[in-house]
Amino acid sequence: MGTIYINGKWSDAADGSTIDVFNPSTGEEFTTISRGKSEDIDRAVLAANQALDGEWGRLTATERGRLLCRLGQVILDNAEDLAQIEARDTGKPLTVARNDVKVVARYFEFYGTAADKIHGQTIPYLDGFNVSVVRVPHGVTAHIIPWNYPAQMLGRTIAPALAMGNAAVLKPSEDACLSSIRIAQLFDEAGFPAGSFNLVTGYGHEAGAALTSHPKINFATFTGSPEVGVMVQEATARNHVPCVLELGGKSPQVVFNDADLDKAAPQIVKAIVQNAGQTCSAGSRLLIQEDIYDKFMEKVARLFNEVRVGTPEMDLDCGPIVSAKQQKRVQNFIDEAAASGVEVIAKGSISPDAPADGYFVAPVLFGKVPRDHRLACNEVFGPVLSAMSFKDEADAVALANGTEFGLAAGVWTENGSRQARLARKIIAGQVFINCYGAGGGVELPFGGMKKSGHGREKGFLALEEMSTTKTVVQNFNG
Numbered sequence: 001m002g003t004i005y006i007n008g009k010w011s012d013a014a015d016g017s018t019i020d021v022f023n024p025s026t027g028e029e030f031t032t033i034s035r036g037k038s039e040d041i042d043r044a045v046l047a048a049n050q051a052l053d054g055e056w057g058r059l060t061a062t063e064r065g066r067l068l069c070r071l072g073q074v075i076l077d078n079a080e081d082l083a084q085i086e087a088r089d090t091g092k093p094l095t096v097a098r099n100d101v102k103v104v105a106r107y108f109e110f111y112g113t114a115a116d117k118i119h120g121q122t123i124p125y126l127d128g129f130n131v132s133v134v135r136v137p138h139g140v141t142a143h144i145i146p147w148n149y150p151a152q153m154l155g156r157t158i159a160p161a162l163a164m165g166n167a168a169v170l171k172p173s174e175d176a177c178l179s180s181i182r183i184a185q186l187f188d189e190a191g192f193p194a195g196s197f198n199l200v201t202g203y204g205h206e207a208g209a210a211l212t213s214h215p216k217i218n219f220a221t222f223t224g225s226p227e228v229g230v231m232v233q234e235a236t237a238r239n240h241v242p243c244v245l246e247l248g249g250k251s252p253q254v255v256f257n258d259a260d261l262d263k264a265a266p267q268i269v270k271a272i273v274q275n276a277g278q279t280c281s282a283g284s285r286l287l288i289q290e291d292i293y294d295k296f297m298e299k300v301a302r303l304f305n306e307v308r309v310g311t312p313e314m315d316l317d318c319g320p321i322v323s324a325k326q327q328k329r330v331q332n333f334i335d336e337a338a339a340s341g342v343e344v345i346a347k348g349s350i351s352p353d354a355p356a357d358g359y360f361v362a363p364v365l366f367g368k369v370p371r372d373h374r375l376a377c378n379e380v381f382g383p384v385l386s387a388m389s390f391k392d393e394a395d396a397v398a399l400a401n402g403t404e405f406g407l408a409a410g411v412w413t414e415n416g417s418r419q420a421r422l423a424r425k426i427i428a429g430q431v432f433i434n435c436y437g438a439g440g441g442v443e444l445p446f447g448g449m450k451k452s453g454h455g456r457e458k459g460f461l462a463l464e465e466m467s468t469t470k471t472v473v474q475n476f477n478g
Ligand code: NAD
Pocket: 144, 145, 146, 147, 148, 171, 172, 173, 174, 202, 203, 204, 205, 207, 208, 209, 210, 212, 223, 224, 225, 226, 228, 229, 231, 232, 246, 247, 248, 249, 279, 280, 379, 381, 407, 453
């Protein structure tokens, strides 16, 4: 069966071409997906446009919300199947995949129950006039997602778009899209009208580029690398289409000398090894006040040395990297940093039972990383934590803000005034105080500052992004 889902029907790519899919835990090819291209994107965008004029476009907000909630339940009914698919496709531990599936269901429930709670405004104007500002969908929305949390990303971007009455076309990552295919089947089961949700599998430079430059889309969201983000922004700009970009990060964990160190250490380790570091908001820089640097590093190193890597079924702390290409990239980062003299303080271990051809990388904690080192500034997107020290609060802020990214940050201190100052001064879309992790918080607006992107997903703000307004001025003077 083809893996392209358009207008409620499954098909192969128009030219019949396919892409091989590999199991990251074993390196073995195990299935293929359809390699959609511009002809397939044309069909998907046409179907979405027709859905807006058809049954889907006629539903009330409450009816759309009910459908979304029903899909949330259908996802939960199929949770184990979806978790197994996600784990095999991405390599993530089964416990993590199971949790991801719960989060997807939650996105559909959250936005399903919110669908009829986004209201417009009335504006007092001239005598004899009614003015209302109505919130309306963009129309056809284009969604491009990466491979690290494919199921969660689908829920995060598609649920608010459909809640607002758009018709969506999704282009998931060629490196992990099997859960998207399964969820598309569940859209059918939940009873969504044909064309409201469409899925085209394929490569970014083919299907992705065709989608973002398609003249009949009205809005685009992209989650992925800063480099591709630029291409998407250029394509949508030429198309006069607004876009939301969620790009990378180099998020700091700032630990002051009055922090509860025993509470902080395990959460800081988890925030970088989770999903093998392939999390855009991973806490990848550890900034420690200099007078507790050695003491705290000892705690973190002890935990880091205990991190175990294996297959999804082994269900350890982390799984493999998603693809051979990414594994090589991450390992190069580690090898080059070590060769340049940056000190390896601790290292997790790959289980001896893990298949030799899997794309595994042992997590590494680097110490005293020079502030201008590549490791301190660039996103690795792997299980690599770079520790540095700072002198005082001003130095901590300068260091925290010292990269071109601004996605998330963690602050660890018991001093309430300092918590408030840091929350204000750190430039990031999310600041966590004595905790860390956006993960499942579907209610929490999420997105970047600086080169981490623009626009917001999650929470109610996503509903605003996924819609626009129309001002209606009615003259009722005789
Ligand atoms: P990527 O940018 O290579 O690919 C992301 C998606 O874009 C994929 O579906 C890909 O097929 C598509 N794509 C590629 N070229 C395209 C083009 N020319 N036009 C349109 N679409 C195109 O990123 P990746 O390798 O899948 O993911 C890793 C990167 O994504 C990391 O840098 C990470 O920080 C970032 N990321 C960010 C977030 C976030 O929410 N901010 C979440 C996950 C990943």
